[in-house]
Amino acid sequence: MKPEKHHPNDVERPPSRILRDLHWAITSPALIFSSPQVLSLVEELDLSLIDVEELQEFITPYSRYRVGEYFEGLVLYWLERIRKLKIIAQHQQLFVENQTVGEIDFLFEDAAGELNHWETAVKFYLYYPHENQTGSSFIGPNAKDTFERKRRRLFEHQLPLSKTHFPDVAHRVAFVKGIIFYPPHHTPPSQLPGKLSSTHLTGLWLYHSELDWLEQHSGATVYQIREKPDWLSPAVCEPGAEKLLTFSELKQTLAAHFQKGDRPLMISALKRDETDCQEIKRLFVVAENWPE
Numbered sequence: 001m002k003p004e005k006h007h008p009n010d011v012e013r014p015p016s017r018i019l020r021d022l023h024w025a026i027t028s029p030a031l032i033f034s035s036p037q038v039l040s041l042v043e044e045l046d047l048s049l050i051d052v053e054e055l056q057e058f059i060t061p062y063s064r065y066r067v068g069e070y071f072e073g074l075v076l077y078w079l080e081r082i083r084k085l086k087i088i089a090q091h092q093q094l095f096v097e098n099q100t101v102g103e104i105d106f107l108f109e110d111a112a113g114e115l116n117h118w119e120t121a122v123k124f125y126l127y128y129p130h131e132n133q134t135g136s137s138f139i140g141p142n143a144k145d146t147f148e149r150k151r152r153r154l155f156e157h158q159l160p161l162s163k164t165h166f167p168d169v170a171h172r173v174a175f176v177k178g179i180i181f182y183p184p185h186h187t188p189p190s191q192l193p194g195k196l197s198s199t200h201l202t203g204l205w206l207y208h209s210e211l212d213w214l215e216q217h218s219g220a221t222v223y224q225i226r227e228k229p230d231w232l233s234p235a236v237c238e239p240g241a242e243k244l245l246t247f248s249e250l251k252q253t254l255a256a257h258f259q260k261g262d263r264p265l266m267i268s269a270l271k272r273d274e275t276d277c278q279e280i281k282r283l284f285v286v287a288e289n290w291p292e
Helices: 017-027 036-042 052-062 067-082 147-158 161-165 212-217 247-260
Strands: 086-096 099-109 115-127 169-182 201-207 222-226 265-272 277-286
Touching: 017 052, 017 067, 036 169, 052 067, 067 086, 067 099, 067 115, 099 147, 099 161, 115 147, 115 277, 147 169, 161 169, 169 277, 222 247, 247 265
Parallel strands: 115 169, 169 201, 201 277
Antiparallel strands: 086 099, 099 115, 222 265, 265 277
């Protein structure tokens, strides 16, 4: 199959979801500060040359449910098939005295022949401005996950692993993307945790009981519940597409959902026009007991 062709102005919003996800995974603002090596690689990304069928086949093993695995597959495709870099190891388990001490996400040679160790992640955190049992103000939909916990694991455990096992590594990089969701009724924090980029993507989050705020303030006309692994790029769809909900339908769906359980839901709020509808806000709706 030939690569999909796009008008140059369409690169920001390619038509295929998998292309949109690839574009988002590689070029969206970093959640954790990026190194110069990452920025130089991203500058040369050209989606117009990608064979979508090949990409889809490549990604299939990574795209069943887990968002992190899907993201990792997109990064691998970019490094291996687009940047044509030599992958030395992927998911390389490391052992000390027959005991597993960790795993390296990516080990590869860059264009200069230098060895790189990358740890990849895509994370979504909700800013919670009150004291809580996690000790953090940036908490995952699963409240066991916090930004500080992930940061410690990346920089105190995962990236240092290669210093002992691969001392020739020239660059150790945390390639982390994601979104921070803020409550609309509180001002953002005056200071961010260390290594959290100030240019990160943002969304909003609401308790289920606050859902009416969305209809009154978002400007959206239709909504889409985002199911894993479809958590990456902004929703872009035709007005008659399946899974689009009116606000009334969204309320009914969420009421039924939170009667059965308390799993937070990611939602895209979309604005409809004559030809299509595009995401204008991304949000999480959580149960009343979150983050307990």
